[in-house]
Amino acid sequence: MRPNGRPDDGGAAGTGAARRAVFAPVDTRARVDTVVRRIGDAIELGLLADGEQLPGETELAGQLGVSTVTLREALMALRQQGLVTTRRGRGGGSFVTLPDDPPEERLRARLADWSTEELRDLGDHWAAVSGAAALLAARRTQPGDLRPLTRTVEELAAAGDPATGSRLYGRFHVELAAAAQSARLTREEIALQTDLGALLCLVLDDPVHLGNVSDRHRAVISAVQDEADERARALAETCVRESVGRLIALRLGTPGRATEPRPEEDTHGQEHRARGPRGGRR
Amino acid sequence: MGRSTGLAGPAGAVADTDPVEGTASCVGDPDPVDQVMDRFRDSDPVDEVVRRVRDALEEVFAAVAETGADTAALLSAASGPGREPVAADLAGLRPGLRARLAGHPLVSGVGFVAAPGLLADAPGWLEWWQRGPGGAVRPLLLDLDPEHSAYSDYTHWDWYTLPRETGRRAVAGPYVDYLCSDEYSLTLSAPVGLGGRFVGVAAADVYLRHFEAAVLPVLQRLPAPARLVNARGRVAASTDPDHLAGSLTRGPDFAAVLAGPPAEHRADGLRMLPCGGTPLVLVTAED
Known part of the structure; x- marks a missing residue:
């Protein structure tokens, strides 16, 4: 492998492309889905209780290893599913809400x-x-x-x-x-x-x-x-x-x-x- | 397997033979190993293996003993008429635990695991600190609520049951520690008592790769491929590509070898030598 990354013959260029794919950022949409699933699963499994306040956005993003932008998108999706309510102002934040539908x-x-x-x-x-x-x-x-x-x-x-x-x-x-x-x-x-x-x-x-x-x-x-x-x-x-x-x-x-x-x-x-x-x- | 794979056999053969009170003193004790070694004078590398294994484990047991002594003192001070210890009392262990992680390179995790019912405000508790991937020391935060976690009951793991049942220090593993670190590990532990009552265990984790790094150089000086196995035949370190760490050596009764006199045994085409007071056996093929 050439240390300067300059493409040479076809085979090496192929390797380079594969390497670029390996190190490309993970699809952001997939990350949002992953976070939505993980938090949603935690709520369904009772790991997060009804009414429980989620950690702040920065802290939660850090814990999950995603950017705050990704986390916000995930929270938006969770709000749409009715699993999270966000309240603004003093005492505000994101709270777990269990919808009235039966768990199944x-x-x-x-x-x-x-x-x-x-x-x-x-x-x-x-x-x-x-x-x-x-x-x-x-x-x-x-x-x-x-x-x-x-x-x-x-x-x-x-x-x-x-x-x-x-x-x-x-x-x-x-x-x-x-x-x-x-x-x-x-x-x-x-x-x-x-x-x-x-x-x-x-x-x-x-x-x-x-x-x-x-x-x-x-x-x-x-x-x-x-x-x-x-x-x-x-x-x-x-x-x-x-x-x-x-x-x-x-x-x-x-x-x-x-x-x-x-x-x-x-x-x-x-x-x-x-x-x-x-x-x-x- | 984490909960049941120990160096000690089911009958307690896994447990070290030193009483817990004597853990610190046994580091320099003259012991039968030296007598055994007289028979191996022409093979100094064997002597070195036995000493290296013993020294490595005794260093870790020293951290366990310090943790146990700190815990006993702290619990004693926090208990009295009308007063039961609470989880926050165990925070007093933290400076010592940090110092042990900093001072013992073999130790990757160390702490005190409370017997259920010991603390007034928590059904169970691990005051457990470990070194993270970046070297940062951090506490283990487990969900101990059985309603939430399938891993809340820690009283089945060998590192807990062996000291509780035998009253002696013990070496558990090698095993995959999926409770604390997700690493292939040895856990060394000793019972902690308060007024004659078992109140939990002091323990320290050694990642198997670190143990291997400590003993492999001396194993490699042996003239033939060799392995260290526990009482159940599980290989803990090896220079024999056909019998790597984690594999089983079936056939010989290693627990009996460890329980017997510290002399060389031969069976099933293998030469076996107990590693001086530790629950590991040095195994080589018969010439």
Whole structure:
């Protein structure tokens, strides 16, 4: 690579263009959306309470790592969604307001912010991370490593409300990545939960799916315990894909489709068939 | 895994054998390691590994012991008839915690973790300070409300349960610390008592990459690839590309090696030597 950045032959110019793309500012619109989603999710998950005052614009922008301009746009969008009210003057500021719509309606509105392509990509990313985590955990697990995962699954199965279930669902995958002894995979799982937290509330609302998710997670633990690395990966991927598949079906307004695994998830061949009875027994 | 992967075995084999009161004094103690080393006089590099590992961990344990002593004194002063300690009392630890982060390059986080119910005004509390990416020292601010956070209950982590159950200091990990730093770490901890009652743990984090930097030079002086493993067989540092940090060495009972006499053991084609009073075993392939 030429240190002066002057383009020379075609190959190097190509590299230069790619580098410029890498270092180009992130799309500002995407940043606004990210901030809207994050604050909106925090409100939906109850992390920010009704009537709570948000930090000042400068402080909040600093915490979120965005410019104040971006933050203002995001706050405007949140005001339009009715999630934030801004009062001027003494004692003024931005306050969390929960609209009167039932929570599920608001969550569905939040889901509508995602395109199906974005959801599919989110699912691909999550499946890649959790699948790899399960595979490595199976290779690197000792007796005792699985206690947190087992505890989380039992709490998940008994979760009284979707928000609690969603937090435990996320914690399971963070713990799985930690069992893989990978700090990077763990950080990826934590970052993914920022997006997934609110969305998963929508699918965990259904007790049947909550039961399925719990069973699938128990099967992942069994595979990890058996040091069956490929089976653990396939099970973790299937679990993630089924939940995201349901989200996509919800987004498309065809929830009925989500009750069966999609055909492409049945392509694990013997691996898949072999684990059938085990998964079913649990 | 964070909550359960420790150097100590389930039966407490993970815990260090020194009582917590003696942590500071054991740094220079004459110990059986020297006797063991007599048998290794022709292999000084092994001696150096054992000493380096012990010195590194003892330096961190010294920071833990200071934090524990500060905490006990502070809680004692803040407790009395009709008075229970509150979270704000623990702010008195901060100058000491900052000084320890500044004075111990291996320590990336240090503090006191209160037993639930200790403080009158908070169900749980971590007075925890850590060095950030830019080197700035900052407090860990956790959401400890179970209604908001799935990570509010910290009483399942090895660094908490081991000192509580054994009454002794302990080394937890290596494990991914997704509560405090999201780093692959060792956490060294010791119980803190108030009037004979367990009131929490003093602890310090060592990022595994820093531990590796401390011990790798001496490991590399050994004539053959070697690794340091914990009581459960988890590799903490290694010069063997086939057995890297984070992997498991399955087969030998490392907890038994650590519990036994400080002599070389052989099993499954491996030579194993406990690292003088620490819960780590030096492992090399048999010649």
